[in-house]
Structures are given as C-alpha cells and as structure tokens.
Amino acid sequence: MLIIIVCLVMFYFGLKMVFINGKHLLMILLTFEYLILVIFLLLMNLFMIYFYDISTIIYFFIVIVCESVLGLVLLTLVVRTHGSDYIKSIVSLL
Template sequence: MSCLFMFYFGLNMFFMLKKHVLMLLLTLEFLVLTILLMLLNFLMNFMFDGMILIYFIIVMVCEGVMGLVLLTLLVRSHGSDYTKSLMVFSC
C-alpha cells in the first residue's frame, strides 16, 4: 500500500513541478524507483526469478543517463533549464 502512495505522490509532484527540467527528471527517477520497488515486492511474493530485476535496473540506468545527456545538451543550447524559456516546438 505504501508503494502505491509513493507512486501517486510521484505522479502528483511530476504534474505540479514544471518550472525546471531537472526537477521533472528527478521525479521521473523517483517514479521508476517506486516501480522497481513494486516489482521487487511482486517477485518476492510470488517467488519468480529475479533476472527481470537486472534487466529493469539496466533499462533504468540507461534512462537516467539519457535524461542527463539531454539535460546537458538543453542547457548548453538554451542557457538554462527553465521550461517556460524553452522554445522547443518552434522548429
């Protein structure tokens, strides 16, 4: 039950914090960690193989690195990570 509360709290914070891209990335990482915790609880309750956890952690790390790379490119090209000052859709 606490995992669902954490997931709801993370989604709530994701939709409320829209000022900085870094805060959005941090809340996404919190949501992924909560999903990892729920997956761990599910696998422990039903005694499944834990190999899927390794795959999920690999995907989680790749997603985090990709977010940081995109944030770095965004800051270098636009000068800040404010979402209001970005003109992403003006291509």
C-alpha cells in the same frame, strides 16, 4: 499487501510532484527517477513473492540506469544550447 499500498501512495505523490514542479526540466527528471524507483520497489516485491525470479528485475534496473544517463545527457545539451532548464523558454525557442 501493505508494501503494495505504500508503493501506490508513494507513486501518487510522485505524480503529484511532477505537476507541481513542472517548470524545471531537472526537477521533472528527478521526479521521474523517483517514480521509476518506486516502480522498481513494487516490481521487486511482486517478483520475489510470487515468481521468485530476479533476472527480470536486473534487466529492468539496467534499463533504468540507461534511461537516467540519457536524461542527464539531454539536460546537459538543453542547458548548453538554450541557456536554462526552464520548460517555457525551451518551448518558446522551438
């Protein structure tokens, strides 16, 4: 039960960091990765305690890796086309 409470507190601070560091696309992507790893930790604890199933966790981890690669590719494309990763400069060019 303590692990679940710690994970929820970590998730809260991760969401707080998204709103504080919302100027750079790279910082948002890094914070989202942190949030996904917290969710992964929470799911791993829940599945290992209650369901004893590791295959769902492996599928979730595969989706996490694909999502992070896609985020880095999009960040690279945005920096190459717009010149920076500032959110305001990207929105103003659209």
